[in-house]
Amino acid sequence: xxxxxxxxLLLMLTAVLVENYIFSKFLGICPFLGVSDKPDTALGMGxxxxxxxxxxxxxxxxxxxxxxxxxxxxxxxxxxxxLIIASLVQFIEMFLRKFIPALYGALxxxxxxxxxxxxxxGAALINIQNNYDFIQSLAYGFASxxxxxxxxxxxxxxxxxxxxxxxxxxxxxxxxxxxxASLIAMAFSGFSGMSF
Amino acid sequence: xxxxxxxxxxxFWFVILGGVLGVALAIAAKVFAVKVDERIPKITEKLxxxxxxxxxxxxxxxxxxxxxxxxxxxxxxxxxxxxxxxEVAAIMGVKAEAPVRMRAQVMCSxxxxxxxxxxxxxxxxxxxxASKLGGGGKLCPNGCIGLGTCVSVCPFGAIKIENGISAxxxxxxxxxxxxxxxCPKHIIKLIPFDAGVWVGxxxxxxxxxxxxxxxxxxxxxxxxxxxxxSGAIHVNDFVASIDYSKCTQxxxxxxKCPRKIIWSDKSxxxxxxxxxxxxxxxx
Numbered sequence: 221x222x223x224x225x226x227x228x229l230l231l232m233l234t235a236v237l238v239e240n241y242i243f244s245k246f247l248g249i250c251p252f253l254g255v256s257d258k259p260d261t262a263l264g265m266g267x268x269x270x271x272x273x274x275x276x277x278x279x280x281x282x283x284x285x286x287x288x289x290x291x292x293x294x295x296x297x298x299x300x301x302x303l304i305i306a307s308l309v310q311f312i313e314m315f316l317r318k319f320i321p322a323l324y325g326a327l328x329x330x331x332x333x334x335x336x337x338x339x340x341x342g343a344a345l346i347n348i349q350n351n352y353d354f355i356q357s358l359a360y361g362f363a364s365x366x367x368x369x370x371x372x373x374x375x376x377x378x379x380x381x382x383x384x385x386x387x388x389x390x391x392x393x394x395x396x397x398x399x400x401a402s403l404i405a406m407a408f409s410g411f412s413g414m415s416f
Numbered sequence: 417x418x419x420x421x422x423x424x425x426x427x428f429w430f431v432i433l434g435g436v437l438g439v440a441l442a443i444a445a446k447v448f449a450v451k452v453d454e455r456i457p458k459i460t461e462k463l464x465x466x467x468x469x470x471x472x473x474x475x476x477x478x479x480x481x482x483x484x485x486x487x488x489x490x491x492x493x494x495x496x497x498x499x500x501x502x503e504v505a506a507i508m509g510v511k512a513e514a515p516v517r518m519r520a521q522v523m524c525s526x527x528x529x530x531x532x533x534x535x536x537x538x539x540x541x542x543x544x545x546a547s548k549l550g551g552g553g554k555l556c557p558n559g560c561i562g563l564g565t566c567v568s569v570c571p572f573g574a575i576k577i578e579n580g581i582s583a584x585x586x587x588x589x590x591x592x593x594x595x596x597x598x599c600p601k602h603i604i605k606l607i608p609f610d611a612g613v614w615v616g617x618x619x620x621x622x623x624x625x626x627x628x629x630x631x632x633x634x635x636x637x638x639x640x641x642x643x644x645x646s647g648a649i650h651v652n653d654f655v656a657s658i659d660y661s662k663c664t665q666x667x668x669x670x671x672k673c674p675r676k677i678i679w680s681d682k683s684x685x686x687x688x689x690x691x692x693x694x695x696x697x698x699x
Contacts, residue, residue, distance in 0.1 A: 283433070287429055287433070288429075291425045291426075291429060292422065292425075293422075293425065293426050293429060296426055296430070299430070300430070300433065303430075303433060303434060303437060304433075304437070307437040307438075307440070307441055310441055310444075311440065311441060311444055314441075314444050314445060314448040315444070315448055317448065317450050318447075318448035318449075318450055319448075321450075384540045384542070384545065385540075386540065386541075
């Protein structure tokens with residue numbers, strides 16, 4: 221039993237650092253570049269993704285193993301997962317608005333945006349690919365979203381610095397942001413090859 | 417045959433899945449429905465929609481909510497002026513009090529040629545960054561740095577840098593006060609829109625010192641104070657300031673000022689856009 225939990229911890233550590241969604245799997249690049257102007261908004265987006273990804277990992281795992289596998293419909297997993305994630309986000313939005321208005325206000329526009337975040341679908345599909353059980357799926361979903369949050373917050377911090385720098389005209393804006401992103405990705409590649 | 421069964425099963429389960437999720441969302445929409453006061457969207461519609469934050473709330477929708485809750489007055493929107501205040505008050509069922517329309521005014525006349533430089537600043541083009549470096553490039557501690565931090569925060573595009581200092585185009589300025597907060601030198605002030613007259617200097621140093629670094633800084637000679645018939649202009653802390661509740665816009669101080677830094681709408685030919693002193697002296 222103890223070994224099982226140690227494995228879960230290592231799985232999470234791997235998902236956050238070694239197999240970071242943005243820097244080694246290249247998932248969720250769109251919000252990574254889109255909402256990383258300020259650390260505050262980046263953190264808001266990060267928390268929203270963590271929230272949705274944990275819940276969607278659980279929901280997609282359940283649907284896959286309780287409906288798709290018994291009826292041999294595994295080939296339809298992508299469509300089913302998109303359906304589930306989209307409705308789940310809608311549902312969470314309504315729920316938060318009613319019961320936790322403070323959190324709803326804090327997440328704001330980022331919540332509906334997550335519907336189209338490929339990292340959420342990616343986590344659901346990878347869970348199935350790696351044959352994770354329910355607890356592992358939950359842990360993996362949460363940890364990879366935490367890795368996403370880490371990446372986007374670090375990047376937002378770098379972009380704040382960039383805004384005060386004076387790069388050549390042709391590099392201003394997105395180009396210099398891309399270069400900065402690739403430099404951070406190189407730093408994260410220092411973790412690659414580590415296996416727990 | 418087996419293929420057909422597979423397709424039918426897929427169809428069956430996806431219809432069920434879609435149906436269940438759809439119904440669940442429909443029920444959730446009813447159960448979790450949040451009651452929104454119908455006045456909030458109505459008021460939001462009447463507000464200008466610039467989300468400038470001049471009222472102190474995060475945006476127009478937030479102000480509308482505050483008005484309905486009674487936290488803010490119907491006239492809280494400085495941009496909309498009395499027209500919006502009337503409409504909002506009508507929705508709320510109360511009588512509006514007319515807000516005073518304000519405009520931003522940069523209280524500095526020290527253009528490139530007139531204000532002496534301490535050093536040549538070559539850092540990030542931002543007043544806040546420059547002000548951290550010995551208070552900016554100009555010798556005057558209360559002079560406009562002229563790197564346009566106010567320009568970048570203005571939601572209405574009303575501010576321009578002209579010859580080293582910021583100039584506000586009143587035809588565009590809505591008096592939201594964002595630039596007032598952003599200016600690291602605190603030399604932008606909100607004055608009544610029809611103020612007519614203002615003192616273009618905030619130097620609080622003694623006359624001799626001011627004279628040493630700026631050719632047009634206020635030297636607190638008190639000429640304006642002596643000329644003013646209505647007692648509206650006074651020199652405190654070595655700089656003249658106007659009390660707009662008393663000012664009659666007679667323009668005598670404008671003529672009398674030896675440093676030509678009391679400005680009036682008439683002296684500034686195109687409203688707030690030109691600051692050409694030669695043109696002015698020629699008149």
